[in-house]
Amino acid sequence: MKKQKQILVIGSSGQIGTELVEELRKIYGNEHVVASDIHPPVNNTGSDGPYESLDVLQGNSVLEIVRKYKVTEVYLLAAILSATAEQSVKAAWRLNMDGLFNLLDICRERKIKLFWPSSIAVFGPGTPRINTPQFPYMDPSTVYGISKLAGELWCEYYFQKFGVDVRSLRYPGLISYKSQPGGGTTDYAVHIFHEARKNNKYECYLAEDTVLPMMYMPDAVRATVELMNADFGNVKVRSSYNIAAISFSPSELVKEIKKHLPDFVCTYKPDIRQKYASSWPASIDDSAARSDWHWSHTYNLADIVEDMLWHIQ
Numbered sequence: 001m002k003k004q005k006q007i008l009v010i011g012s013s014g015q016i017g018t019e020l021v022e023e024l025r026k027i028y029g030n031e032h033v034v035a036s037d038i039h040p041p042v043n044n045t046g047s048d049g050p051y052e053s054l055d056v057l058q059g060n061s062v063l064e065i066v067r068k069y070k071v072t073e074v075y076l077l078a079a080i081l082s083a084t085a086e087q088s089v090k091a092a093w094r095l096n097m098d099g100l101f102n103l104l105d106i107c108r109e110r111k112i113k114l115f116w117p118s119s120i121a122v123f124g125p126g127t128p129r130i131n132t133p134q135f136p137y138m139d140p141s142t143v144y145g146i147s148k149l150a151g152e153l154w155c156e157y158y159f160q161k162f163g164v165d166v167r168s169l170r171y172p173g174l175i176s177y178k179s180q181p182g183g184g185t186t187d188y189a190v191h192i193f194h195e196a197r198k199n200n201k202y203e204c205y206l207a208e209d210t211v212l213p214m215m216y217m218p219d220a221v222r223a224t225v226e227l228m229n230a231d232f233g234n235v236k237v238r239s240s241y242n243i244a245a246i247s248f249s250p251s252e253l254v255k256e257i258k259k260h261l262p263d264f265v266c267t268y269k270p271d272i273r274q275k276y277a278s279s280w281p282a283s284i285d286d287s288a289a290r291s292d293w294h295w296s297h298t299y300n301l302a303d304i305v306e307d308m309l310w311h312i313q
Helices: 015-028 059-069 089-110 143-162 185-199 217-229 250-257 272-278 287-292 301-311
Strands: 007-010 033-037 051-053 073-076 113-115 169-171 173-175 201-204 212-216 246-248 265-268
Touching (some): 007 015, 007 059, 015 033, 015 217, 089 143, 113 217, 173 185, 185 212, 185 250, 185 272, 185 301, 212 301, 246 301, 250 301
Parallel strands (some): 007 033, 007 073, 033 051, 073 113, 173 212, 201 265
Antiparallel strands (some): 212 246
C-alpha cells in the first residue's frame, strides 16, 4: 500500500501558494496539506485545513512543523520577487537563499522531496531571447535572478552530492484572479484586468511591444503537481526546468481585452521594470519538460482574457 503524502506548503499566502494549496487539498485531502506563511492566511487556507504561522528563516521552527506533521513533501514558495527585491537587496538575498538552505538541509536529513521555484529572471542580456534553450548562457541582471540562479546550482549540488530529491520549474510571468501578485516585473498582466474592470483604463509600466513568456495559473499549478508526481528517473534536470505556455506583449493583451471591453484604454509609461523585462526572454524552449515528463499547456491568450474578465467583476 502506498504511503499517504503529508505535504507542507511554505509561502501559502502568495500568488502561487494560494492556488497550489487549494489544488493539493482537492487531490490529497485537507488534513494532508499544511499551509504556512509569515503572513496571515488568505481565502480558506487557514480554515479548510491545518495552518501554521512560519518564518522560513527560522530553521528550528520549520523542523518542528516537519516533525509535527510527519511531512514527506515540501513546496518552498517563500521569496521576494524581482521588482520588490531591488528595493531591499540584502533582505531579498537572505530570504531567497537562507530559506532554501534551511529546507535543503532538512530535506537531506529527513529524506523529504522538495519543490523550489526558479524563474525566467535567471536569464539576462547575454541569453538568447527567442526560444531560450534549457541550458543557455545566463547572466541575470537583478538580485532576484542572481539568487534564483545560485539556488538552481545549489539544488543540483544537493541532488548530486546528497541525493536530495529536489525539483524545480523556471516560471514565466503568472496570471491569476484569485490573489494579488507579489511584486514581479510581469505583474502588469494581472493589474491590467482589475483596472480594466474598475476604471476602463490602465497605465502600463512596460513598453507596448515588450514580449514576455506568460502562463495562466491553473497551468502553472498543474505543471508543479505533475513534476512532483513524475517518476524519479524521468526528472533529468535537477537545476530547474524551462516551462512555457504563451508569449505576448502588452499591446497584444490590450487588443484581446478590447474584444470584451471596446472602450478600454491603455497608455504606456515604462519605468525601471522595463530594463528588467528587456533582459529576459521573449519565448522559451521547454522541450525538455515536454519530453521528460510530458508537460503541455492548456490556456491560450484568448482563454486567459475571457476567464480573467469573467471572474473579475
